[in-house]
Amino acid sequence: MAPIETAPKLYGMMAEFETAEQLIEAASRTRSAGYKKFDCYTPFPVHGLTEAMGVEEAKVPWTVFVCGLIGAMALFGLQVYISVIDYPLNVGGRDFLSWPYFIPITFEGMVLFAAFGAFIGMLAYNGLPAPYHPVFNVPQFARASTDRFFLCIESKDPNFQHDRVYEFLQSLNPVRISEVEA
Amino acid sequence: MPQVFKRHHNTVARATIVGGLLALVGLVLAGSNITRSPWMTRAGEPLDQPVPFSHKHHYAELGIDCRYCHWSVTKQAHAGVPSTELCMTCHSQVWTNSPLLQPVRDSYNNNAPLVWNKVNDLPEFVYFNHSAHVNKGISCATCHQGIEKMHLTAKSQPFSMWWCLDCHRNPEKHIRPSEEVFNMYYQTPRNPEEMKAMLDKYQIPYDPNNIPRNQLELGRLLVKHYNIHKEQLSDCSICHR
């Protein structure tokens, strides 16, 4: 077979699988084959996939924790500032700093901020919104949200070599292999 | 079939989100500032009056005391708008045929009131008492600042609650010897000598070892002297009934 010249504007090469198990298998082999820049696409969270890919991170939880902390402090602070410092009023003979009364709102503030932390954090780390992405150029990729499982080795990868990658993917027995336009 | 979104749409999307958040913050800030602005409070806008009465002329140029016309200010809640009678005490002698004063003369002759436009207006549920202020060293100038420079009268302060509270919470910033209340040109003495001189002049007891050096210190002295109970001044019942 004649070697094919790599298209200059190539995002990567994508293999399509039918089952999650195959994909997990493929992912771990891709990893052991020394590829760094590759990603998998699944219609639902496939458990064990990220482990196979060797991805580990806990950015989101930390963000949530910090946001929650900020939220709690912010609202408790607000209440104390208002009812003790800015306009202390004798309300039903209660002490100005009647902190037990401030707990509920403090708690709600914590939850609110944390929730936003989780939501926005998730999107931000995922680089969303990204309505455009090269992988969408592959027609079959439309099934990635329905019933097909994809593995894409990106051209950014240091040892990305067109036909090598092709052969490697072949060895994973995908349903189909397609180039992904950048 | 090509995908519907192009690469630049990513940027657009992110820009929109960031922009939206910023806009939100901006809105809140703008809102809270606009309400305080003269545009809202109408501070500094003269209203038209039946007679173009000039405080500048009468106070600054002729040197008529505030109390000549607003005679009830030291005794009553209301400073009072002078009756036509009062105007005529002078204007039966001077400017007797100035066309500008025609309404005044008519009012006097037909015993019909002059209808002025209210410049310094408070909501109905706010009970302001002039006498309580002027007798305790709060000057006309504090609320009607610059009236002595006005040809046409406009309110110079927002007269909003936070503005009132600002002084009610720390009167030291504005209080002065009650003898100086009607003096629009009063300046806080800048050096100890002047300060001492003034305190002596008005027999205000003070500790000679530490003579107040600035308005704040003078203020504290006077607040005590006039037996003003600060913490009470921001009680709701002080202004609302």
Add this chain to the structure above:
Amino acid sequence: MEKPTNGQSTGEKFWRSLNELAESPEFEEQLAREFPRHAQPLSDFVSRRQFLKLMGASMALAGLSACGYKPQGPIISQAKTPPEHLPGESLYFATALAVSGFGMGVLAKSYEGRPIKLEGNPNHPASLGATNAITQAMLLDLYDPDRSQNVLKFGRIEPWTTFAAELLQKIAIQNAKQGAGVRILTGAITSPTLADQIQQFLKANPKAQWYQYEAVSWENLYEGTRLAFGEWLYPIYRLDQAQVLVALDSDLLYTGAGAVRYAHDFMQGRKVRKEQMRMNRLFVAEPMFTVTGMTADERLPIQSSKIARLAYEIARLLDAPVQAEPSGELTPEEQKWVQVVAGELKAHAGESLIVVGEAQPPAVHAIAHAINQVLGNIGKTVVFIAPPEAKPTLHTQDIRQLAQELQNNAVEMLIMLGVNPAYDAPADLNFTELIPKVPFSVHLGAYVDETAALCVWHVPETHPLEAWGDVRAFDGTVTIQQPLIYPLYANTRTALELMALINGQSGKQTYELVRAYWQKASGLTPAQFDSFWRKSVHDGVVPRTARPVKPVALKQSPLVVQLPEPLGAVQATNTLEIRFAPDPTIYDGRFANNAWLQELPKPVTRTCWDNLAFMSLNTFKALGLWGKATYAWHEDVSFVRDQVPLIEIQLNGKSLIVAAYPIPGHVDKALTLHLGYGRIRAGAKGSGAGFNAYTLRTTTDLWFARDAEVIPTRQSYAVARTEEHHLIDTRQKDPELDSTAHRPILLTGTLEEFRQDPELKNKSHREGYTHELPSMYPERHRYDRYENPDNYRYAWGMVIDPTLCTGCSACVTACQAENNIPVVGKEEVVRRREMLWLRIDRYFKGSPENPKVYQAPVPCMQCENAGCELVCPVAATVHDHEGLNVMVYNRCVGTRYCSNNCPYKVRRFNFYRYSYMKSPVLHLMQNPDVTVRGRGVMEKCTYCVQRISKARITAKRENRRIRDGEVVPACQQACPTGAIVFGDLNDPNSKVRQWREQPHNFAILGELNYRPRTTYLAKIDNPHPELSGAEVSHAGSH
């Protein structure tokens, strides 16, 4: 006026523009348009306005929502300043207001030239600085938009001049025949000047006649004294001298010209303190609870017709020189009661008093006089003076005679001054037919009422606050009435002016007439007179005009009197004795259009806007009315919808449909009907309210009648009541839980108990009042924490002594007048939305047949640990540094949470825009020192904070503390008996502090630890050991 106003700006405007305004066609037209339909009550609030308008209106209300920057209003300067005028300051002028001829001295508060509040005049014998509800409310009459404003001929507006011309011409004709055809009908007249004018006319026209008629007449007093002493005399009671007071069918503490004074005097003997552990004792025998009855230590429910027998028995036991044919029998209880009373009277001879009510026939009065004579009370606890009226008379006789003459067409010219016989004359005379027979009839009155409608001419009457005049108090003391305001309506005239016109002194102002009379009467030189006049007008009393005391003696001994036939044992259950009584608030009907009085809960029944046929629960059930009609699915709900059954009463041929209402303490086999309702031409508020008892009232049965037949109907009727009475509508099965009397609300005790244990410790629930729970928080805000020598701070507090409270409700109306409290109308009251800040709680204890009554005024308690403040999300109600629980109306968003968390339920909510007043006139009345609350805002009592602020500012200006007694809330000021004391709790010498340190001081619901600043003294009564046993045992408590 769409937006609420503090009256200041508008105040000045109105002050200036009154004169112009009153004449200006717009104003006339404007008011004319409102007349007579415009209703203050809110019932038609929704239906009347279109939708969008309202939308705008309610939004405009955001005016009260703290945004100050509305378009600025005008500010109107005066052209000329009246000498005494101070901008924004109130001045007080002494004058007097008369009810059926008798004057009540008042100090009228004038703000910017308009009267806005009436206070009692301390110099005046009838007032002593206090007032009653009616006097307070007479202010509203002045501003009533329904007032008649035009001279009418057959209902068409005519200029005054036309009337004057025609009148004079007719008078001229009459003068020719010495006034043979002229009849003048007035109410009781004490005014010397007016009387003088009438006498002048009579002198000129000897054949003319002057009749006086009062529907609620005291003629029996006169006849009584005539029987006993041979002449008409007017009794003056010295209740402060009486240790034992026996009131037979008499409400002397509430109704009658001297009531306010009497209540005051009587209570002098009931101020129970640890220093003074003694009190007088009051016995009352009456068919239905009256204010006096509720105050009684020993009360006997008995039919009015049996009172005579009762009195006679007492007389017999005291061997008073009385001879009569007793008929009818007394029950054992009544016998017992009589013995005890007789014993008490004897024991306190010389310092006891027996009083008989106006409703009782002369004979009974005579008996009472004989008893007082025998006991040597006359001259001590009661003295007699010549009648205060200018021409004392027997009203019923007068009116009967007039009717007679009208019948015979003897009357060519009938002049009626401020009377309304077409409505309130006895039914058997049927004036409605007689009046039209008069060719030339003139009616002078404040309203185009039933009589005006039948007259040829109607002349609008000037309100006493608008004109000069004079009037006598119950003891004869004269007050010169001075005007507070230029007459609101140009065409109004006073009776004095009318008589002057008739006497050909048309040009004269009332001022000249009054002054001229007194110049003559006083017989002083002009110089002396001037100072005399000044002093009299200024003080509100003319010196040395009180009638002198007359020595009296029984004209014969023994007195032979004819006792009336008492109601025998009634056979049929539906044949009852009927008793007529003046209405507690609208009196004989003359105040029917006074919304304040209409909405004021009646002292005994706590109903308003209505009169009802009151009867005992037994009778109510015997008639088969219980559980009838709308009593729905549960007996307890019988009053849920406040529905009561309608009954038909038939009395000598006449019949009346009226709502029946059971009330504890009413004697069985009898019903009580209040006069004054069922008006058809009272005005927008009064017309159609209640049932017209006059239709049953005849000259023969003026006060009570036997054999009234009662026929239940199928219909029911909605009653507006501000308080349920629980002995009735909570089931008796579990008194410990149900009967209110057992709730730890009021601490009560007898004098005996108080003597043994001043703190009443071993009373049930006592601990509930005192013990305080530990608090988690540093209680920096307690008033006693403020106590230190150099403490400037005030701790306002109030102590109320229910023992002194008669329940007369003067405080309630005073509060309403002072604080711009709106009237909501019957429908809203039925829906439990009355706005009165101050209510008077009335609790029954004991058997429904003859319970004890405990009352206490309940204002906002100004709790130090106020629950209302705690739950307000916007800090609209908070404490200030002086311990007031202030309510910031303009901050309130109206969540109503505070009201829910208030255990005393003293907060009031503007469910609608109650403060909306269509008529500009009503805005003149509003107190400029109090914010007028808009819709959706919670409101409540704040110890009259406006008065406190005023005093504080003055004190600050003068660099001093506020003196004790310098701040007097409206309620305290109005209270005749001094049951309310307000002041600074931090001041060890203040009166309020002394009261609060009394051993029997307690806080209502103290165990909730809200720590109210308003506390109460235990309600002490002085039952007679031999009697009370029976009743109290019913109650089962302590």
Add this chain to the structure above:
Amino acid sequence: MQEAIKNRVQEFPLFEGQQTYERITDQIARIPENPHPPAWRVVFGIGAVGTLLLVTTLVWLVAIGTGIWGINQPVAWGFDIINFVWWIGIGHAGTLISAILLLLRQSWRMSINRFSEAMTIFAVMCAGLFPLFHTGRPWVAYWLFPLPNWLAIWPQFRSPLEWDVFAVSTYFTVSVLFWYMGLIPDLATMRDRAKSTLAKVVHGILSWGWRGSAVHWLRYEQAYLLLAGLSTPLVLSVHSIVSLDFAISIVPGWHVTIFPPYFVAGAIFSGFAMVLTLVIPFRILYPGLREYITMNHIDWMAKVMLATGWIVFYGYLCEMFFGWYSANQFEQFLVVNRFFGPYWLAYWALIFCNGIVPQLLWFPKIRHNLLILFLISIVVNIGMWFERFVIIVVSLHRDFMSSAWGQYAPTVWDWRMYLGTIGFFVMMMFLFARFVPMLAIAELKDIWHRLYYGHSGHNGHGKQPNPVPMGKGGES
């Protein structure tokens, strides 16, 4: 562990019929894609009318004032707060199902969580209306928020009503976030299935360009789990705070320490009832759903109702006990007044609806009879409404000072507003059904993959795929 679960789900299948990834996707996603049954239009129409009723009522309310309601002096809260609490309670089931059951790893929640979360959001919308419009001056209700203002005055943070403001708004926001986050992958699915460009664009935007990357899924699941972890205490706190509106005050019948747990239980109780009330008709309307909302699901929901019902009933018993044990005559009177007072009917209705009727759920037959179950769920909703009525009206109308006692009766306006909110709720639910996948597709596929893949007949695709001739992306 996994095995155990797998065995259990064998006997209680979470799915009916043969499932594949496509089938799951298609069955659910095609509901919004295809035209709707006529029944949908009818019910939606009814809802819309109700909404109209609501709007007109609100306008009139703002124009005239709260006086048009039946509230009065002793009873200053009536339908407004009753319905507020009722709606909030209903809302809670959604969050509970989605959050708490998620934390408890209850796989059966997957088929109903999207649905009940939507219910939550709309219920909270309805609830929110009441506190806002029950104020006497709604146009200044914004004072309840701590906005910097030129009055220099702030809200009062000791008031439970103020807590409500924060609790309810937070609850609403978080619920929306939670719901929307769950939607993102499914919106992506919709996008990829979409035929028209417009649909592609809209779904593309709404799905933020989700592409199912494994790393994204990782963060997504972390966030989702955390949100669940946050919502759980949130939902408890919200109804606790609502209960504190009463418990903080001193009114007998309100001042009860067990209110928080008892309110939360009540909320779940009524919430599940409402889920059933909605699910059963929806299953009829959209038969496709039956494969995922099986009789097992319904059975479990019924059981939860039974359990929470007992907690609530225990609450009632406690209140009686407290009344007696308090030795406080006001409390004692309250109990008596509830039993025999003017509103005894309401009280016994509540006992009947919440105490007696749910006991039917002991019987499997009844749990599997959709009609009866549906009726029971309605009865429970009514019962829970009565509970709030008893708590609010009966406590207020006769508290301490018998001189201030009164009665309460709703007016037509009270009813209009109540029915209006119900109409609004129905309308929103049907809009939701019209435009959004009613079940969580991705989660269902996940569950199916975890529990059934390999067991159920999936092997159709088991064989090794052939190497394919490679082509450039975009070709073929």
